[in-house]
Amino acid sequence: MPDFPLALRGYHRHQVDAFVARIEGTLGRAQLFAPPVTAAEVGTVRFAIALRGYRVQAVDERLEEYLRELELKENGDGRRLSAADADRLIGLVRNVRFVPTRLSEGYDEREVDAFLDRLIAELRGRRPRSADIRAARFATTRLRPGYAQPDVDGFLDHLAAEIDRLARTR
Incomplete structure (x- = not known):
């Protein structure tokens, strides 16, 4: 322990x-x-x-x-995604748009964007890990630009579930 x-x-x-x-x-x-x-x-x-x-x-x-x-x-061994599946998920990540926040609490835009960039790199290697997506944590903002927390959390949950689904079907 x-x-x-x-x-x-x-x-x-x-x-x-x-x-x-x-x-x-x-x-x-x-x-x-x-x-x-x-x-x-x-x-x-x-x-x-x-x-x-x-x-x-x-x-x-x-x-x-x-x-x-x-x-x-x-x-198991964390098999690779097919090129088509990886490309489809990269498209999802590139095209996602989150609701911006200004006065209410949100996630720091720079941290979220940097995480999504790292995620695209992992998808290009075709070995994304749903655990890394689920473990993502971001600083919160208030009175500064940010992303709506439910939007980011929902998208990351959906993406992790999709990676798990693709891993099970291989």
Whole structure:
């Protein structure tokens, strides 16, 4: 089990410990006392914030590593997408338009755009990882240009599900 550093305000320690124990059991590193964890579950997990909790960034970084491991376990060798499927997904990413925000909270445009550029590069290599898409996190903005959070989250969820579907059909 990882030993996470503490912060004044961080993730609730018992929630993180229980979830990490399930992950370790799913990966065969410890005895599994609860249902196995899926990569999708790791990508969507949320923990309560508590005083003297685990440092958020440290936990998030470790969860991203677990996400990759679980995805490899679930999908085997991570087969390549066909050129036609990769081109179709690249077209989706290039043509997506998100609702802009100004006064309400949104995701930082530069971070989202940089992530989409990296995603296109992965699609060109025809080995995108749905776990990386699900694990994407962006800084939020207020009173600055941003993208509507539900639009970005919905698009990334759709794209990850499509990659999973294509991986299952191969």
